[in-house]
Amino acid sequence: MQLLSPLSALPLLLTLTSLSPLTTASPAPRAPPPNLPPPNPSSLPHRTLAGIRLVDTPIVRDAEALAKQYSPGSYNHVMRCWLWGALQLRHNATLAAQVDLEVHAVGLMLHDLASAHNLSHPFVSADRRFEVDSAIAAANFIRGHRDGGEWPDWRVQRVWDGIALHAEPKLALYKEPDVFAIYWGNELEWSYGRPGGQRMGITEEEHAAVMEAFPNEDGGGDSDGPSAGLLWFIAWYCKYKPESTYGVWGCGAGLFAGWT
Numbered sequence: 196m197q198l199l200s201p202l203s204a205l206p207l208l209l210t211l212t213s214l215s216p217l218t219t220a221s222p223a224p225r226a227p228p229p230n231l232p233p234p235n236p237s238s239l240p241h242r243t244l245a246g247i248r249l250v251d252t253p254i255v256r257d258a259e260a261l262a263k264q265y266s267p268g269s270y271n272h273v274m275r276c277w278l279w280g281a282l283q284l285r286h287n288a289t290l291a292a293q294v295d296l297e298v299h300a301v302g303l304m305l306h307d308l309a310s311a312h313n314l315s316h317p318f319v320s321a322d323r324r325f326e327v328d329s330a331i332a333a334a335n336f337i338r339g340h341r342d343g344g345e346w347p348d349w350r351v352q353r354v355w356d357g358i359a360l361h362a363e364p365k366l367a368l369y370k371e372p373d374v375f376a377i378y379w380g381n382e383l384e385w386s387y388g389r390p391g392g393q394r395m396g397i398t399e400e401e402h403a404a405v406m407e408a409f410p411n412e413d414g415g416g417d418s419d420g421p422s423a424g425l426l427w428f429i430a431w432y433c434k435y436k437p438e439s440t441y442g443v444w445g446c447g448a449g450l451f452a453g454w455t
């Protein structure tokens with residue numbers, strides 16, 4: 196076979212190099228400044244639930260509707276978590292000044308989007324941790340939303356990280372305030388009023404008002420209490436998604452209890 200001389204190969208090379216940017220190009224990125232600040236909290240619309248002032252923008256409303264539609268069994272739980280988080284901010288002005296209220300609200304309301312014990316659920320994968328499935332579904336929701344499409348990447352990333360790490364204090368507590376505040380909103384659900392648990396300044400009256408607005412009817416399982424329900428909850432993943440669940444909190448305890 197006759198070898199191409201370097202010169203005769205040139206047109207081919209030019210063709211290839213001029214084509215490759217076209218074939219690999221991704222959609223033109225919108226590039227908002229990465230350090231664009233979140234909206235000023237006092238300029239955002241709000242509503243009041245259980246006596247708590249909450250951010251009330253279209254994306255926050257739509258996140259709530261999504262949580263209701265896709266995880267009806269955990270809707271009251273995620274709403275309580277959002278309210279615990281909002282109460283934590285009420286009691287900590289330093290943290291409140293650091294947290295992006297929309298990121299916080301969307302992250303907490305969508306943190307269980309893919310927690311259904313159902314491998315046919317549109318957000319549930321066969322192999323990823325449910326926190327990762329939920330984070331992916333939440334990021335897709337934001338990207339597809341009229342307002343969320345305008346969010347700079349870092350805001351979407353904070354939601355993703357907050358959801359993916361919402362049960363991993365060893366990581367979440369060392370992340371940005373948005374991320375650890377999402378962690379705390381969920382943690383307070385399990386921690387408040389338990390021996391050794393945290394309250395983050397939330398009073399009994401505030402706690403009772405949230406429980407009344409969003410009762411715990413969705414504890415899950417034939418358990419003796421919410422922590423037993425939590426182990427029942429994670430045992431399903433140990434059984435059906437073992438590769439991404441072994442080593443995760445609760446899995447060892449679930450196995451020990453013979454739940455898989």
Ligand SMILES: *[C@@H]1O[C@H](CO)[C@@H](O)[C@H](O)[C@H]1NC(C)=O
Pocket residue numbers: 287289290293372395
């Ligand atoms: C309030 O939040 C800040 C972080 O923003 C934290 O360092 C501080 O410990 C918190 N205070 C309390 C009482 O939890």
Ligand SMILES: *[C@@H]1O[C@H](CO)[C@@H](O)[C@H](O)[C@H]1NC(C)=O
Pocket residue numbers: 313314315316317
């Ligand atoms: C699982 O999800 C699929 C798809 O959304 C749905 O059709 C099915 O009813 C669900 N199964 C259960 C047991 O909820």
